[in-house]
Amino acid sequence: MMKGLSSEDVSERVRGGLTNLVSNTSSRSLWNIFRANVLTLFNAVVAGSFALLLFLGQWQDALFGFAAVGNAVIGVAQEYRAKKSLDRLAVLNSPHARVLRDGVIKDIAMEEVVLDDVILLFAGDQIPADATVHDARGLEIDESLLTGESDPVDKESGAEVLAGSTVVSGQGRARVIRVGDDSFAGRLTGEAKRFSLVNSEIRNGLNKILRWITLALLPVMAVVINGEMQAHGGWNQALATGEWRTGAVGAVASVIAMIPLGLVLMTSVAFAVGGLRLAREKVLIQELAAVEGLARVDVLCLDKTGTLTEAGSFSTMFTTPVPTGRRGGALP
8 A cells, every 4th residue: 555755755855855846947037138138239339429429518419329228128128028928937837736645645735746756646636747657547637738639648557647737537646756847847848938049130130230330430430530620620729629529429420320220220119019919919029039030930830739729620711623534624
């Protein structure tokens, strides 16, 4: 007769960290989101020009700085919103689990399940951790949340059940073999939260343009400033009379004219609008540039389990083929 783990066994596993606690790792930190959207080459050039104009007291000519601010705010706000949604993502949502310890059935929190615990499975229960079935009576498991397979799966003694699946009917007992981040649900959640930089052709193109523009900025500024100084009687005269300020403003104007402020800002706005529209359809975008990647999809392939579909099918159009003869002529 199974008695489950003893109190000493449970304490030993808790000390060893063999509990069902899933690490609450964030997909991206707020600092990483801020750095990716604020500490960019575009913002550096615009911020430098903006700061120079403020230093010269020409704040009315520095309104272009709001383009960089708007671009950064849009990116940070959208990606932080996605981060909060991902941080709440969890496959396991049942608060309790039934386990057998010291021969007594106990209701414990999902996180308190430990390795080698004997869990009791009844209809409607969500399985808290990966386990091997010890004995079962008509046990059927719904694994659609994990595999997309809509049909319940029969589980006999010796079969493996996965964390996050749900008991549809029957009952049984199983011994836990994987907990926490090592369980199937833990790995699935970790994969969903993992962030990888999206390859965006639009963003790469803009960055390439900005790099070339940046290389040309210093020579252009030098030529413009020298021209302004010469127009005001030379360097000595301009520095003595304070006309060098006019030359500096002209240099900044020439730099800003070379930067596609509107293009960068409107690209971010377009990505943000796309992200909001996708959010209404319950599609989560970790990074704004991912909208472009999705827009380039022509054909979406689904596997046979229908992970992205619902059970059942429907048709929107029927086409009846026209029979033809051997030589291509229509039959009477």
